[in-house]
Amino acid sequence: MTVTRLYAVIPVHNGIEHTLPMIRSLLPLMPPQGRIVVVDDGSSDGTSAILEREHPEVVILQGDGNLWWSGAINMGAKHALDESADYVLLLNNDTVLHPQFLEELIAGAHEFPHSLVTSKILSEEQPQVIWSMGGRIDWLKGRVWMAGFGQPDDGSWNEPVEADWLPGMSVLVPADVFRQGIWVDEERFPQYSGDSDFSMRAKNAGFRLITYPKSRVYNKVNNSGLDTRLVKGLETMTVKKFLESLTSNKSSKKLKVNARWLMRHAPIWSWPMMTGRLYGYYLLKCLQLWFGLSKAKSTTGKACEDPIQRQAVRVPTEKEEQ
Structure with missing residues (x-):
């Protein structure tokens, strides 16, 4: 087209x-x-x-x-x-x-x-x-x-x-x-x-x-609104802010939205791992902060390494595939 x-x-x-x-x-x-x-x-x-x-x-x-x-x-x-x-x-x-x-x-x-x-x-x-x-x-x-x-x-x-x-x-x-x-x-x-x-x-x-x-x-x-403030502000995270992050449309951690996404797209067997990945580190750092176990650090700028490929692989066009 x-x-x-x-x-x-x-x-x-x-x-x-x-x-x-x-x-x-x-x-x-x-x-x-x-x-x-x-x-x-x-x-x-x-x-x-x-x-x-x-x-x-x-x-x-x-x-x-x-x-x-x-x-x-x-x-x-x-x-x-x-x-x-x-x-x-x-x-x-x-x-x-x-x-x-x-x-x-x-x-x-x-x-x-x-x-x-x-x-x-x-x-x-x-x-x-x-x-x-x-x-x-x-x-x-x-x-x-x-x-x-x-x-x-x-x-x-x-x-x-x-x-x-x-x-x-x-x-x-x-x-x-x-x-x-x-x-x-x-x-x-x-x-x-x-x-x-x-x-x-x-x-x-x-x-x-x-x-x-x-x-x-x-x-x-x-x-990026609340979600950026939450990521950057883990060192000042309060229980109130944490609960807000689980219910606000401005947060990628909203429980209802993530549950809907998992149920629509993810295989059932992946739900425990997906949930743990999404909330485990986040909750752990908050608990460490609240109980004085360690100082939470910002994750801003932390690279998420692609485990499948470090370099891009060229995608063939439709003509090349024919």
Whole structure:
């Protein structure tokens, strides 16, 4: 499928200081028939008014503050489909864009048709450090992680990689995914795990998940709300904060969300190991802190080594497979 009518969907809730420069950098990169759709989910910092004044060409959809990421993506994607989009680009408002990111992402979609294609994501704070080359899963070891995380961008990850799941940042999605009834599950996964669940269901429906490293974007790692504060703040963790992390939509540790994800995707025999991996270290460090056994340390910047491969393996195109 040729990428012509491309709609970029950007969910926002405040953060105009991130949204405005990102929009300004994205506008000149859009194809002639492309449109930018900002879903403003109840911002109180004047996001909509500022965007309307500065960039009237941007489509602004209004949420009520309860859409979260998943609901906002669905609202934007529905608008895109109503406008006959052939691709929907998922973007975060605090992403820093490389000038060639979209051109290369579109090239990746042409090289790998019938695929969800994402960029190589690097750390904005450390531009030579990889944040994601796509998601990986090892059910046997109970691990869910991002390939390449924490590794230097030294050329080892310069070939396309097939993923098990994709983070929802700079993902080019064929509109046919939504037309086949595969939407982000905003009821079960309003924020965290919405992206992995969505991409895994697309993969189960026959779409490929490809990381195309010629396309590059930069993630503001330190701007991720409660989950970042929890990881960075283990040394000051309180029982109240710990309990909040198990119930808040802003936390990747929310029990209900992770239970739903396991029941939908994971083999039953992997549940104990997966749960232990997800909560064991976290709980242990909190208990050590509370009982004075040791000082908890931040895990920020700790690399998750890929046990299957240290270097990327080139993914063959459909023509090469035939």
